[in-house]
Amino acid sequence: MNSSQRKFARMIGTGSYLPSKRVDNFELAQQLKLSGIETSDEWIFSRSGISARHFASSAEQTSDLAVISAQRALDAAGLVAGDIDLIILATSTPDYLGGFPSTACVVQQKLGIQTQCAAFDIQAVCSGFIYGLHLADSLIQTGAHRRVLVIGAEVFSRILDFQDRATCVLFGDGAGAVILEAANAPGILSSALHADGKYSDILCIPGQVVDGRVAGSGFLTMDGQAVFKLAVKVLEQVGLEALEKAGLVANQIDWLVPHQANIRIMEGTAKKLGIANERVLVTLGQQGNTSAASIPLALDDGIRSGKVLRGQNLLLEGVGGGFTWGAACVRY
Numbered sequence: 001m002n003s004s005q006r007k008f009a010r011m012i013g014t015g016s017y018l019p020s021k022r023v024d025n026f027e028l029a030q031q032l033k034l035s036g037i038e039t040s041d042e043w044i045f046s047r048s049g050i051s052a053r054h055f056a057s058s059a060e061q062t063s064d065l066a067v068i069s070a071q072r073a074l075d076a077a078g079l080v081a082g083d084i085d086l087i088i089l090a091t092s093t094p095d096y097l098g099g100f101p102s103t104a105c106v107v108q109q110k111l112g113i114q115t116q117c118a119a120f121d122i123q124a125v126c127s128g129f130i131y132g133l134h135l136a137d138s139l140i141q142t143g144a145h146r147r148v149l150v151i152g153a154e155v156f157s158r159i160l161d162f163q164d165r166a167t168c169v170l171f172g173d174g175a176g177a178v179i180l181e182a183a184n185a186p187g188i189l190s191s192a193l194h195a196d197g198k199y200s201d202i203l204c205i206p207g208q209v210v211d212g213r214v215a216g217s218g219f220l221t222m223d224g225q226a227v228f229k230l231a232v233k234v235l236e237q238v239g240l241e242a243l244e245k246a247g248l249v250a251n252q253i254d255w256l257v258p259h260q261a262n263i264r265i266m267e268g269t270a271k272k273l274g275i276a277n278e279r280v281l282v283t284l285g286q287q288g289n290t291s292a293a294s295i296p297l298a299l300d301d302g303i304r305s306g307k308v309l310r311g312q313n314l315l316l317e318g319v320g321g322g323f324t325w326g327a328a329c330v331r332y
Helices: 025-033 041-048 062-077 105-109 125-142 198-204 223-247 262-272 291-304
Strands: 008-017 021-024 052-055 088-089 118-122 149-154 173-183 188-194 208-210 213-215 253-257 313-320 322-332
Touching: 008 062, 008 188, 008 291, 021 025, 025 041, 052 173, 062 105, 062 149, 062 173, 062 291, 088 105, 088 125, 088 198, 088 213, 105 118, 105 149, 125 149, 125 173, 125 188, 125 291, 125 322, 149 291, 173 291, 188 223, 198 223, 213 253, 223 262, 223 313, 223 322, 253 262, 253 291, 291 313
Parallel strands: 088 118, 088 149, 253 313
Antiparallel strands: 008 173, 021 052, 149 173, 188 322, 208 213, 313 322
């Protein structure tokens, strides 16, 4: 394939969805108090930057959130569901136990897409959307696919231990979606992915399925200090790597779109990269940490609010359990 034939991936539509049930810190503190767990709005906000989060209803599955975000992305792109030829869905909370069948296949069915569209899930926890973006970009560049729907969707409220004050106040539910289309000029300028399995135990669900039952804990567990220390280090490194691959420097980035985990991590990473806080898209305060959904949620919010404009350079980056991390430079 010569240079005139080469195809690149560009973003043509984004969408997002938050469940209607919004729980602010005061309400959550009152609920936890009934179980003997003491916390407060001040305690939560000062340590995380979170004021509220959204929780899915018992009738809402990850696929339901994903479908709404996907339909909004399709509408923004001026497409119908049948125009999509691949669905990549990043989640740690699949509809079915073990992710079998994949939630991406459930989304395909709910969108009414026929068999011309492949569909699969990926698992990289909070880095999942970046992993999915990288994979979609690569498949478009090879010519294997033309229009790819990349979704990050989570119902983390189902795996939170509400007896663990350190984790249950941090996470929320939601979904975000992006449609990538083959184009003649690059939209995804670069990407970089990494993983280090020796840190697998600092953020995980330690239980296992044995004889059809969960053996051990089915709740999320986290070593907050270890995650914080490692996250700031690797996010700086992978951000610089993605910039170098794209031939950009920090002052050419219009918006940093980070995984919305903790305001200290986000601001610390921006400072190390030399990006002013005013150029960081932040939705953490009202959404909490939505894992794989957080980056596309923040991106969609930035676009729909008029902050992110066509032609601007974006740096997306995330870090999650595994331990996994990644970044991508995007020309929107």
